[in-house]
Amino acid sequence: MKSYRKVLHFNLPSRRGLVNITNDVRKAVQESGVSEGLVLVNAMNITASVFINDDESGLHGDYERWLEGLAPEKPYSRYAHNGFEDNADAHLKRTIMGRETVVAITGGRLDFGTWEQIFYYEFDGKRDKRVLIKVIGE
Secondary structure, three states: OOOEEEEEEEEOOOEEEEOOOHHHHHHHHHHHHEEEEEEEEOOOOOOOEEEOOOHHHHHHHHHHHHHHHHHHOOOOOHHOOOOOOOOHHHHHHHHHHOEEEEEEEOOOOOOOOOOOOOEEEOOOOOEEEEEEEEEEEO
């Protein structure tokens, strides 16, 4: 069995942002030489998320409004976690959107359903963050 590891780095200029990383994951699968297996993609920071969904701007705006309704950034004083940092909302948003995703690899390609794409969602940006891509298989 083959194993391949790649790390993506992000430093978004805003507190929150959404990045389509599908092509980065495709490239890692190609680099791995795995034709049948799995790829794990996970955010390596507790205030960011990796998930699969449609790449449609209206949906992206819906995420932002929905998440702000569930865990608003301000007032910072509403959260017991805030003190040293002001990112309690980012931790909650990450819990809702998830840490990771796994995709099957078939014939050396991501085995996606219609419209599926992989996204990195940053909830507390303006600093270096990482995403792990781990490919295993034959």
